[in-house]
Amino acid sequence: MRLTLLGTGDARQVPVYNCSCAACDSARVYPARRRGPCCALIECGAQRWLIDSGLTDLTERFPPHSLSGILQTHYHADHAQGLLHLRWGQGLIIPVHGPDDPEGLADLYKHPGILDFSQPFAAHERRQLGELSVTALPLNHSKLTFGYLLEGPEVNGERRRIAYLTDTLGVPDASAEVLRQQSLDLLVLDCSTAPQPIAPRNHNDLTRALEVVQQLQPRETVLTHIGHSFDAWLLDNPGALPTGVSLAFDGRVL
Secondary structure, X not given: OEEEEEEOEOOOOEOOOOOOOHHHHHHHHOHHHOEOEOEEEEEEOOEEEEEOOOOXXXXXXXXXXXXXXXXOOOOOHHHHOOHHHHOOOOOOOEEEEOEOOOOOOOOOOOOOOOEEOOOOEOOOOEEEEOOEEEEEEEOOOXXXXXXXXXXXXXXXXXXXXXXXXXXXOOOOHHHHHHHHOOOOOEEEEEOOEOOOOOOOOOOOEHHHHHHHHHHHOOOXXXXXXXXXXXXXXXXXXXXXXXXXXXXXXXXXXX
């Protein structure tokens, strides 16, 4: 399996409009430090699935028939806005598998165009997509949201296992139990802010993210959905991440 992190920012992205913090100023000078909408691409055998669709240039990035479909975590605008343009294509159908949220984003469900929303995931449902196995895991967020357990083909009795969990505050017990059944090779986890004295409402800060890492014990953890204030804090606290935990960046391949 190959996971490419196409975007690693929170809803504001980096740099933030009219912000002059150290992280935003740095991102304006060094394009590699910019963060786009949080999304990824999982490739396994012949399968190529986009995880979320907040990028607004999907039609330029992905030629027709280059995607098997889209795994949508939820329908907040920063994770789904790219669908608003993509749907008006023609001559093909793109399956979008995600939570059953008829309100979706704007009028996506009412006017889906080439997008097929007819097979939403149920909580904890596992689907076999070619060689790729996908399990939908409910998360703690203000809108119905799934994380995804991604498992590759079995080789010598073992499967590679990746958990992609954004947006969330902690992990619900039932979802954590699924993730603990076998060892995780990689955890890609929401961590939007530096340590906070009080738990945030919708996203992990570093304190809560590391609690999830301790709970799930993955071999490797990559933090994503990064806010500009967290980037700025890390500039002043470069040793804050423990061994085995690293920061996502746009274009990172795992």
